[in-house]
Amino acid sequence: MEPRQELERESTCVVTKPSAEMEPPVEVDTGLPRPEEPDDAKTTEPQMGLVIEPPECQCAQQPEEQKEAVNIEPGVEPPDRIRPIYSGKFFDRMPCWPSAGKVLPIGYRVASCLTEKLPRPVTPPEAKKFFNFRYPPAGAERVFHGRANDPQIAPYLTHGIRSKISIPAKVLINPQPITTFQQKIKDKKESVYFSSRRAPLGKSHDQTPGLPKGLDTLNTTFGTAVVRGLSARDVVNPPKSYKEVFEEGQEGHDLYIVSHNDYYVGEAKNRKYNPSSFHRFNLYGVPTPHFNDGRNMAKTLYWLQELQMKRGAKIVSKRVDDFKEKFQHKLGRVLDPIAETMNVPPDHTFGACLHPDEYGAGDLIHRRLPGEYLRGKDRQRALVAAVRHHLKKVNYQNFDTLLAAFRHYDKKGDGAIDKAELREACDQASLHLDEKLLDQLFEYCDVDNDGLINYLEFANFLTWKDKTPLKEYEERVIIKGRKSDCANPAEANAEESEPALLIKPEDIVFREPGSSEKTVRTLLRPSDKVSNHYKTTSSEISAVVGAVPSTCHPIYGIPTIRSDIPAPRIRRISDRTNYGEDGNAYSLLHPTIFSQKGVFERDFFKTRSKKEIAEILCNIGVKLSDDEFENVWNLASKKHHRGEVCVENIRNALDELLHADRTKCKTAT
Numbered sequence: 001m002e003p004r005q006e007l008e009r010e011s012t013c014v015v016t017k018p019s020a021e022m023e024p025p026v027e028v029d030t031g032l033p034r035p036e037e038p039d040d041a042k043t044t045e046p047q048m049g050l051v052i053e054p055p056e057c058q059c060a061q062q063p064e065e066q067k068e069a070v071n072i073e074p075g076v077e078p079p080d081r082i083r084p085i086y087s088g089k090f091f092d093r094m095p096c097w098p099s100a101g102k103v104l105p106i107g108y109r110v111a112s113c114l115t116e117k118l119p120r121p122v123t124p125p126e127a128k129k130f131f132n133f134r135y136p137p138a139g140a141e142r143v144f145h146g147r148a149n150d151p152q153i154a155p156y157l158t159h160g161i162r163s164k165i166s167i168p169a170k171v172l173i174n175p176q177p178i179t180t181f182q183q184k185i186k187d188k189k190e191s192v193y194f195s196s197r198r199a200p201l202g203k204s205h206d207q208t209p210g211l212p213k214g215l216d217t218l219n220t221t222f223g224t225a226v227v228r229g230l231s232a233r234d235v236v237n238p239p240k241s242y243k244e245v246f247e248e249g250q251e252g253h254d255l256y257i258v259s260h261n262d263y264y265v266g267e268a269k270n271r272k273y274n275p276s277s278f279h280r281f282n283l284y285g286v287p288t289p290h291f292n293d294g295r296n297m298a299k300t301l302y303w304l305q306e307l308q309m310k311r312g313a314k315i316v317s318k319r320v321d322d323f324k325e326k327f328q329h330k331l332g333r334v335l336d337p338i339a340e341t342m343n344v345p346p347d348h349t350f351g352a353c354l355h356p357d358e359y360g361a362g363d364l365i366h367r368r369l370p371g372e373y374l375r376g377k378d379r380q381r382a383l384v385a386a387v388r389h390h391l392k393k394v395n396y397q398n399f400d401t402l403l404a405a406f407r408h409y410d411k412k413g414d415g416a417i418d419k420a421e422l423r424e425a426c427d428q429a430s431l432h433l434d435e436k437l438l439d440q441l442f443e444y445c446d447v448d449n450d451g452l453i454n455y456l457e458f459a460n461f462l463t464w465k466d467k468t469p470l471k472e473y474e475e476r477v478i479i480k481g482r483k484s485d486c487a488n489p490a491e492a493n494a495e496e497s498e499p500a501l502l503i504k505p506e507d508i509v510f511r512e513p514g515s516s517e518k519t520v521r522t523l524l525r526p527s528d529k530v531s532n533h534y535k536t537t538s539s540e541i542s543a544v545v546g547a548v549p550s551t552c553h554p555i556y557g558i559p560t561i562r563s564d565i566p567a568p569r570i571r572r573i574s575d576r577t578n579y580g581e582d583g584n585a586y587s588l589l590h591p592t593i594f595s596q597k598g599v600f601e602r603d604f605f606k607t608r609s610k611k612e613i614a615e616i617l618c619n620i621g622v623k624l625s626d627d628e629f630e631n632v633w634n635l636a637s638k639k640h641h642r643g644e645v646c647v648e649n650i651r652n653a654l655d656e657l658l659h660a661d662r663t664k665c666k667t668a669t
Helices: 002-010 039-044 063-070 110-114 125-132 169-173 180-190 194-198 232-236 242-251 253-260 295-300 304-311 318-327 361-366 378-398 402-409 419-428 435-445 455-461 472-480 489-496 585-589 610-619 626-637 647-668
Strands: 508-510 518-520
Touching: 242 253, 378 419, 378 435, 402 419, 402 455, 402 472, 419 435, 435 455, 455 518, 610 626, 610 647, 626 647
Parallel strands: none
Antiparallel strands: 508 518
16 A cells, blocks of 8 residues: 555646646536545545646745635636546546546536526616617617717707798789889880890781891792602502512512522522422422321320320229219219119100290280280281381381371271281382281281271371371361361362361370470270389389489589589699580590680680670671560570570570471471
8 A cells, every 4th residue: 555655645647738827727527416525635635536736836826816716706616626527436547647628617507597696786877878789778779889978969950951931832823913113113124135125025026127128928938849759658558459569579589589598488499400300399208297186296295104004994993983983973964873773765854844824924014815915926026016117117208297108008098907908008118928927917006906907006006106297287187077278279189088087186186295296196005004004113112213303312422513613713733623614525526616716615605795795696697686686685594594695595595496487387388
């Protein structure tokens, strides 16, 4: 044991860094518990496996540093404390060898990090103002640490210049009127300019002094006359035929081939082979098969093995195939899982066949009898309507009165039209009807079912009675018979050939309420006898039928055309409001002849006095007496609720009076 103790005394080693200054030894922490030993053993005898401090001779130069190292923060182990690397029965046999690895000082532990230190240290104000760069508090401005000590002058700075209020737009557009004295002062200031003396405001520049004497300023022109050549239309699309254009293009084509090697599309090149054995239009080789359906392209989209698998037979289970056949849907076929149990033809239909009703909704509404049902007779009704329309057009174009048209149909002159006379009239109108269609037409026109078509039925179903009103002599013929005091002998002869009574007097009604023209009353078919008394449910709930018209409904909002307010005297550029004086799209596409003369719509609707209206009528050549002008003025003033008169009202009044005179003359004749 003595040699070992001597060896231990001599083999004292310290782990140090090769530097000039000596640093305290570094402790290696293994996290193992420390064994408690007496103090004298720690100081006198070194242990195996320890990092031993250097002797006093080596560390004598650092007494102050060791004292300073003791004063460290709580929770951090001092670096000069020694902990065993090995614990237990093992010991270091070579304590003089340095331990492998890098020895690091022990820092903060988890327990010390999780333990709150109270009281918390307060950041000094000198350092706190530098924190606004990276960790500014809520609502504070981020300030660069270099500007932390700068004074706060940004909130008190104002950039730019203060603008002065200029003249408002209303003063520029509508300035205040100036006095006569101010205008004189302004004219005097402008008179110093040569341009103001030569061409005053409101007058054009007189260039007569600069022209030669005796020059005709109205008929003399200057410059060179332009010789008009071809128009752009003739240059782009010359008036030549296709043959002429083709011949002109073919003339220089051969030279163009030599100079530019330019060929037409599809033109074969002339390689100047021997023509005896070669012809330029011969085809050589085998033609390449080509299909327009894209089958060759479809082949390139598949690999060879895919095509072979597609063409090869596919082996599937019969049970799977039967299941798919029975329970899976197929394109174009109805799924029928029990098809194998039904031994019926493919077009077999199960259930009872329901025949459609003979009558429709219209037949029920009009209460038609079973023989008068219109359901399923659309083609028949269309043919009858076409024949009636053709006969109406022929009668309207060839006869001036209903009586003359009826006389043309009534060949026998008995006051009625039978079926033979109707057939003859249809043949004369180039209508060749078969027997069935003729019966349907005659049945449609014969409302009373007496086998004849009387004058009232003829006027309702075979003519346009509203466009041909009754005349006086025609009314006398069809109601009162012949009159002995007839002024026209031709009318007297016509009346003698007619029967005494064609219709009843109550069958003649006025054409329109308030009109003097007369026509026969409208005849309704028996199948439509309840149409006038029919009422829909919409009329009971204030809808369109039988309710208040939409023109009487209250109107809300602002109208698009503001005719309810007067137009401003001076309109702004930004004012896009239509005051009823702007034209629509039709007026833009088709301008009136008045606009070409500088007269626009606002001039027609401008309120004018009686003297001004009289001057306008006199200037345009409309000569009226004082009584006539007074009548026209009174009629035009009634068209406005305030009695105002414009040119448009005068025009409408003149048109109404002219139309009334023409109607009176036409009725008298």
